[in-house]
Amino acid sequence: MTHPDTLSPWLTERLGMELVRCTPVGGGCIHSAWCLDLMDGSRLFAKTNAASALPLLEAEAEGLQALAVAAGEHGPLVPVPLACGLSGPVAILVLSWLDLEGGGSAAQVPQWRRLGAALAGLHRHSLTLTCAAGDRGGASFGWHRDNVIGAIPQRNGWDDDWGRFFVERRLAPQLEHLASSGTPLRQAQALLERAGQWLADHRPDACLVHGDLWSGNAAITSGGQGAIFDPAVYRGDREVDLAMARLFGGFPEAFFEGYTEAWPLPAGHEFRRDLYNLYHVLNHANLFGGSYLGQGQGEIKKLLSRGAAQERG
Incomplete structure (x- = not known):
């Protein structure tokens, strides 16, 4: 203060x-x-x-x-x-200053649909641009500097392989932080090994992503325009923003409809959504502990089970 x-x-x-x-x-x-x-x-x-x-x-x-x-x-x-x-x-x-309106009421459905389409436009447009000093455009995944997700350091740097980047710069640091603080999660190493394999054949574009797009970091203004703020940006799979938008209360469904009408998501995004959101659940476990620890453990178990079934199927 x-x-x-x-x-x-x-x-x-x-x-x-x-x-x-x-x-x-x-x-x-x-x-x-x-x-x-x-x-x-x-x-x-x-x-x-x-x-x-x-x-x-x-x-x-x-x-x-x-x-x-x-x-x-x-x-x-x-x-x-x-x-x-x-x-x-x-x-x-x-x-x-942004003059924000609260909630996701029925009256705001068109505005949320437009915000979804606008985010798709931002993701696509970012591929043709250098958005900051040190940015590599759409050539690599990551960012030129480390930043934070909440109050937890977010490790960046650059990598041409999305699966490796997500495992080594997103999931692994969160799991390591939990272990070093005395709350290791079971099957963490198995999850890291399997996650890299699950993402091995996924070849997303290196879009500029908001990185922390939960419902508290977006709103409709009094003028009817969709706004986003409080980012943790990097170059990543655009699906990470769509995934987090379903966490912690989630965005109105019109938002997702607007996005997919503008730029449909590829096959397999439902499974990847849960994998990508594990990062944020683990981050909350590091920030707040409590029930997020149990949620993170449960998500690891669920992902390993679903991944095994997917590999057999």
Whole structure:
């Protein structure tokens, strides 16, 4: 938590804007969030944390900029990073304000369908672009820098093999983190070995993905436009975004209909969905423990059983 007195002079110095009111905004579990009302009547959004968290905010700002490049004129709305830096012991990220509407009501069905189609457009468009300094376009899987998924480090680098990347840079670090913290999961090594084989014949495009696309990181604005935010970007199989969009409450079905109408998913995506979502279940087990540990163990058992049946069939 920071004090408005910290934000006000920094905002004036960095953006030439005068702060009138700074109001806490709920929802975040890592950073403090703020609604900034300015003298000119406009509004901005800010995240603050201790100075040591600056790399997290810088990675978020870069991810938002990359998504905005891939989104182009017709993709999802992405908040614009306006300033990021330190004010004494406080790290600050300032973004454009999004006026969001809650829920996924029946009245919002067309908007969610359009958001699904817009995400498909972002994924496809990203293949023809370099979306950030150090980005390899659609040539390899990964990202030029490590970032975070929640508060857990997300290992990146580059790899031409998607299955190897997902096993070594996504599943393995989460399982290693659990083991080092004293909560190893049974059959973890078997899962890693089998996962690489399950993905061996899958040849996805290296799309720019949001990377953390659960229902809390997307919304419809008051103007009816679909927006995405709080990313953990990298180049990966586009199915990872569609998979996570079904976790933790999930997006309205219209979202998936809009996406698949614009760019259908290939055969086998249902099985891969559960494999890809294991990454996020394991991440939650590392972040929060509790029932997520049991859920992760159950998912490993289920995947190994389904994978064995698939191989026999």
